[in-house]
Amino acid sequence: MTAQNALSGARRILVTTALLPILSAEALAEPLRVGVYHNPPKLMLNDQQPGGILGDLLLAMADREGWQLEVHPCSWQACLAALEAGELDLLPDVAWTTTRAEVLAFHREPVLHSWSQVYQRPGLSLDAVVDLDGRRLAVLEGSIQSEFLHQLTDSFGVTPTLLEVSSFEEGFAAVRRGQADAAVANRHYGDWQASAQGLEVTPIMFQPAGLFYAAPAGEGEALLARIDHYLELWKPDARSPYHQALAGWNVRSDDRFHVPPLLWWGLSGLLLLLALSAGTSLLLRRRVRARTAQYQEAQAHSHRLAHYSPVTGLPNRGRLLAQLQQILAAQQRPESRGKPGALLLLNLDRFKLINDLHSHEQGDRLLLRVAEALEQRLAESGFLAHLGSDEFAILIEDLDGPMAAAAHRVERLAEALLDAVSALPPCQGTPRTTASIGMTLFADGQPDAGSLIQQVDLALTRAKAAGGATLRFFSEEIQSEVVERVRMEQALQQALAHHELTLHYQPQMDANGHCIGVEGLLRWQHPQRGMVPPVAFIPLAEQTRLILPIGHWVLRSACKLLADWAGTAKARLRVAVNVSAVQFHEPDFVARLEALLEETGAPAERLTLEVTESLLLEDPERVRGTLTELRALGIRLALDDFGTGYSSLSYLKRLPLDELKIDRSFVMGVPDDAADTAIVETILTLAASLGLEVIAEGVESAEQRDWLASRGCRLFQGYHFHRPAPLESLEITAG
Incomplete structure (x- = not known):
């Protein structure tokens, strides 16, 4: 009914x-x-x-x-x-x-x-309703408490700021975190939890x-x-x-x-x-x-x-628009720049058939089951609204990563929502319940709410035109990027097993033209696409955590090469490899690397691990501890792309590093660009004061090499000496 x-x-x-x-x-x-x-x-x-x-x-x-x-x-x-x-x-x-x-x-x-009853954080004196003026109150969203509180404060002419929460637990937590001055709860929950959570009871009751x-x-x-x-x-x-x-x-x-x-x-x-x-x-x-x-x-x-659907109890179109406008406004703040949001519009396929064959009451029952299924799949990851009839909207904010990655995450969520609807038991005499979804992404407060509604409506129309039980993005470009990303991810999952990944090596030279080692660089030889550049697949590997098996294979290959060189004329050469932040933060990273060294017999002092400055910003003390463990094994440590990040110099001197690598973006400007020359000279001076070796990357001319050498740089890497190539095509002789 x-x-x-x-x-x-x-x-x-x-x-x-x-x-x-x-x-x-x-x-x-x-x-x-x-x-x-x-x-x-x-x-x-x-x-x-x-x-x-x-x-x-x-x-x-x-x-x-x-x-x-x-x-x-x-x-x-x-x-x-x-x-x-x-x-x-x-x-x-x-x-x-x-x-x-x-x-x-x-x-x-x-x-x-x-x-x-109102429960306050310690130190306040909320003794009467008039004391609530200007205070931040956590109150249960859509509750009778909220409505009574509105009436009470309005009657006394006071205006508190109401923070709507989904549970009393969340309200008390908001007070503990300093997001609210007080919380409203029924007296049973308050008597039970206020003291344990450090809140004080006030005499304000209603x-x-x-x-x-x-x-x-x-x-x-x-x-x-x-x-x-x-x-x-x-x-x-x-x-x-x-x-x-x-x-x-x-x-x-x-x-x-x-x-x-x-x-x-x-x-x-x-x-x-x-x-x-x-x-x-x-x-x-x-x-x-x-x-x-x-x-x-x-x-x-x-x-x-005015604010909720009478059938499902979910927020209605008005509440959705208010929430959407609030998110768009928040996106324009500096701290939220570049964090995309998403709007999804879900519509049941053939819903009119259920009403026609059965009754509107049966249709309402189905809508209620759909609402519950969507709520369970979303958990706390989105704002769910019932816009009327068989139309639901999902609003998501603060998606991490670039737009393509955000689109991929939204696509996966939308597929889960479609699965949740199709898993519902069908009404007798009607086909299985399915749904279609239209989606759009937005960032930095653009476009406006009305335009976003039009976009998802158009995307939903495309999904319906495709036969239903599917999803479509508003932007064909994003739709194509998502499809391409899915294909790339599937291909990358097979690349390691099919031996499509290889290591190319680039020599590292000293000032006398002698090779002191090589850097292993990951390459993907795709059977149809040809050579896939690292920038096209390494970020994807990190986001999907495929970098873990790939990175382990790279380390194994480097250790095996060092073991093969032991006892030969190349025994003094080093092998350097890059370590992903995802791989570095694995709890067993050091233990697995130590096991590789023991398994292959590779000399640890000839293995150089290169990490980026951005890694140092993630839990610095934990990073320092891991680097110290690696250094204790005898492994050399290099800071790659130095100068492009934001690491603190005071923190840098505490790290057990052996060398700095000057990023190619600075080297390419010397000796003509005044800013680049000043940066490179500063890095060389800093490294000398810290007792660190320096390798200049991206050296492409004799002029660059000579200028760097005249400023005290002793190690070089770049096209001027050799391009990265398979090991068998390199003629490497130890200096």
Whole structure:
């Protein structure tokens, strides 16, 4: 049933034990479908059983009645929607409101009484509502708490900054991290966790409510009557399961409302303030009465209709646009530059057929299942909205890497979403449910929200035109790049096994023209594409972590070459290889390299590992520790592309390095470019003061070599001496 039909066709039902029969195990022939959402300590999932106070109580009742519980984990909104649709028989921990009483059935005796309370970080003095002005408050997104808080603060003319969070845990964590000054939670969760998480309770309280078990309207009367029976039986008995459940979660047995001592101090301060400004106080009281009368439950209902889908409970198109505009604004800040975002539009294929063959109610049930499936696949990686009918949108922000890499990640996510939809059981007499997705990427706040909506709509049209059950990017260029990247990744996975990867070697020369060693450079000889340049496949190998087996093969090849040279005229030559940051940060990198040296018998002092400056910025102390371990094995260490990064000189002198390699981008400018000559001279001076050797890369002329030699450089590498080539084509003689 749709939410609109439920609202118009149901009346409030209160069940008393005097009017209904006892519910026995025989009467409850089917398992009792119970929704469980995460709201500790009142309700949670505990080893596939209901847990928390209301969960423990339900288990105790089920044990005595012989009920079989069929647990359905779900989010709060999904649980509530499923209960209204009759897909659940019972939902614990539901606050009674007049609106809910029109579409749900409640028992008579409340399980607990609760209220919302504000919990502050230590050092603040939030004693009254007026103290919230300008403060940052973490509040549960889309909750009744949020709506009541809006009314309360607006009535007093104060304007806090509300930080919407998905759970009370997240709200308390935001206060601990300094992202919020205080958090709003129900008093049960606050009493349970505030002290443990270092937050202080304030006297600011609002939204009193009774908590019940709820059933679909017109159903479960006998079930609710039995619940009332046990509550009335157990509450007066201090040794009953009711009080045992409260004690087990450190909740006071006196669950009726009381005024904490701290609240009296807050009220006293507020009364003093009101006494000093009587006229203002009178005006505030009038505003409170007027606004309370205007908004009771009408404002809460209209807010939900304005911002959330009545079918799935997900944010609607308006919320999506607001979130999208917020992300676009954030992308224009310096710290968010270059971090792409993505917008996806998902539409079910042949959804009209389901409505035509069955009913709109069946269609709504399918939409709810689709929403739950998408939520489970997304977890916390995106913002999910239901735009109406069978159309859903997913908004993702802060994707790492270049645009092509971001597009590849979004494509994989979209494929997972399509799989989640197609895995749903089909409606009887209809084909398997499939979906189509249109996608677009955006960065640096461009384009605007309206243009992005048009882009994904056009991309979705292309996906539908391709037959459905597929996805398309708005940009044909990005679509082509993604396809090419997938093909390249698949080919790279086979390259090592098919012996398509090779090492070319480039000699390293001294000032007298003698070879002192070689650098091994990775090459890919593709059977169709020919020689693939390293810049086209090494970044992909790093992003997919294929660099790990490839890098290990390179190290093995270098060690084997050194072992082959041992005992020959080339025994004094070095072999240098580059080490990827991904490979370097593997926990067993040093151990595996040590095993290679032992296996091949290669002399460690002839092996040079080259690392880049960017590596030094990632966890510097850990990097220093790994370099020290490598140095202890006797391995030489070189800092590649020196001068292009941002490493600290004070940190550089603490590293166990043997040599610096001047990047070719500086060497190519000497001796004519004044800036390049100044940089190279500075590097040579720095290296001399640190006792490091220097190799100049990219030397392409005798003029460059002579200039470098005149400034104290003694080692060179570049086309002037030899291009990289297979080992068998090099004539290498040791100097």
